[in-house]
Amino acid sequence: MNNAWDDRKKALENEFFHKKEKEALEKMKQEAIATASLGHCPKCGTVLEPITFHGVPLDQCPDCGGVWLGPKDLKVLAAKDHRSWFGRWFDRESENTN
Ligand SMILES: [Zn+2]
Numbered sequence: 001m002n003n004a005w006d007d008r009k010k011a012l013e014n015e016f017f018h019k020k021e022k023e024a025l026e027k028m029k030q031e032a033i034a035t036a037s038l039g040h041c042p043k044c045g046t047v048l049e050p051i052t053f054h055g056v057p058l059d060q061c062p063d064c065g066g067v068w069l070g071p072k073d074l075k076v077l078a079a080k081d082h083r084s085w086f087g088r089w090f091d092r093e094s095e096n097t098n
Contacts, residue, residue, distance in 0.1 A: 041066060 039048045041061035048059035048068060056076045059068045 042068070
C-alpha cells in the first residue's frame, strides 16, 4: 500500500513540476517575444542598432545583419519607396511620350 501511495505521490509531483516547467517555458517564450519588440534581434538576440535607411528609421542587428521593421517603419518606407518609384516611372513615361 505504502509503495503504491508513494508512486501516486511521485506521479502527482511529476505532474506538478511538469506543469510548472511548462508554465516557466511559456513565460520565457513570452519574455523572448517581449524582448524582441524591445530592440533585440528576434533571430540571435543581439541588441539592435538604430539605422536610417532612405530617411526611414530602422533597427539593424549588428551580428546577423537582419533589418527589422516596425509596422510604422514599413508604412513610411513603403510610402517613400512607392513615391520615388512612381516618380521615376512617370518621369521616364513622360520622356518617352515627348
Ligand atoms: Zn541578429
